[in-house]
Amino acid sequence: MVQAATTTNSKWDRKRMDELEQWVAYHRLQAAEGKCASYIPALRRADPTQLGICMIEPSGHKITAGDWEVPFTMQSISKVVSFIAACCHHGISYVLDRVDVEPTGDAFNSIIRLEMHKPGKPFNPMINAGAITVSSLLPGDTPEQKLDYLYKIFQKITATAPVVNEEVFVSEWMTSHRNRALSHYLKDTGYLDCEVEEALEVYLKQCSIQVNTEQIALIGLILALDGYHPLRGEQILPKQVVRLAKALMLTCGMYDASGKFAAYVGLPAKSGVSGGIMTLVPPTLKRESPFPDGCGIGIFGPAIDSCGNSVAGVSLLKQLAHEWDVSIF
Ligand SMILES: NC(=O)CC[C@H](N)C(=O)O
Structure with a gap:
């Protein structure tokens, strides 16, 4: 049985909470530098001044600050879960025959490299092209079956049944011309394992799964522990798959x-255009670390920058990584 994450009140804990509250209050002001995503109409209405964070340790202990309970859609954070799911079913080499593991330096929805390189294999599963290929690889003959496989993995990690925000899904489905173009191109070059509209439905529904920072932190925690679920006392995901996913988060996740994120924060992370960031601190031998046993981190701050990353979230993480010395390097 998965225990609910707990909040304790030790002195040390109070100190960490107080620091986090102060940092959130400060970095919230940075949000003015960004804007809520507007190319998905339903995301436009988010409150750009919100910022929240949840950190969960292997004991289930939770540290939170700001707007950590506000629901938001996973968007590209879901790409990590679908990549893991596809690898769990097919094995790593099958998936990597169809999507590469190289960063692009281009925008997340860029189409340019698909035609510039032969064969047109998508560069990595964290950009839209690679993620749509991965969604098409999920097992099942219909979008429902593919999503069901993904939902089961989500549920195993978070102990909550995923809920798709239909409004966000429909809003993106109706306007997803670029993703449709990418999908048609991938179909033409043989990098889609199902029909275009089916792959798109799976991809856009997984992006529309509604979460809050606690669920994101929980996924981060399981990644920090190489697939071991400390609250269930069980290895729920294969270690090699999780390590690969973390390498991709570090090199392509933002x-x-x-x-820059690797240089100034130094943690594997994945962002989404709704303003979420999932990151993690692996266990460390440095016993003076505030998180010697590691932790998962979920962040929400809907004002994003031109790369599609939460402005206030990234700036909060820079301070946190610096002050608490949690960079992996
Ligand atoms: N960066 C993102 O979060 C992109 C996800 C979004 N659903 C899209 O495909 O455009």
Whole structure:
């Protein structure tokens, strides 16, 4: 049985919470530098001044600050879960025959490299082209069956049944011309395992799964522990698959800002255009670390920058990584 994450009140904990609250109050102001995504009409209405964070340790202990309970859609954070799901079913080499593991330095929805390189294999599963290929690889003959496989993995990690935000899904489905173009191109070059509209339905529904920072932090925690679920006391995902996913998060997870994020924060992370960021601190031998046993981190701050990353979220993470010395490097 999965225990609910708990909140304790030790002195040390109070200190970490107080620091986090102060940082959230400060970095919330940075949101003015960004804007809520507007190319998906339903995301336009988010409150750009919101910022929240949840951190979960292997004990289930939770540290939170700001707007951590606000629901948002996973968007590209879901790409990590679908990549893991496809690898769990097919094995790593089958998936990597169809999507590469190289960063692009281009925008997340860029189409340019598909035609510039032969064969037109998508560069990595964290950009839209690669993620749509991965969604098409999920097992099942229909979008429902493919999503069902993905939902089961989501549920195993978070102990909650995924809920798709239909409004966000429909809003993107109706306007997804670029993703449709990418999907047609992938179909033409043989990198789609089902029909265009089916792959798109799976991809856009997985992007529309509604979460809050706690669920995102929980997924991050399982990744930090190489697939081990400490609250279930069980290895729920294969170690090699999780390690590969983390390498991809580090090199490609923040799109064309992944290099800067690795340099200034130093943690594997994945962002989404709704303003979510999933990141994690692996267990460390440095016992003076505030998180020696590791932790998962979920962030929500809907004002994003030109790369599609939460402005306030990234700036909060820079301070947190610096002050608490949690970079993996
Ligand atoms: N960066 C993102 O979060 C992109 C996800 C979004 N659903 C899209 O395909 O455009």
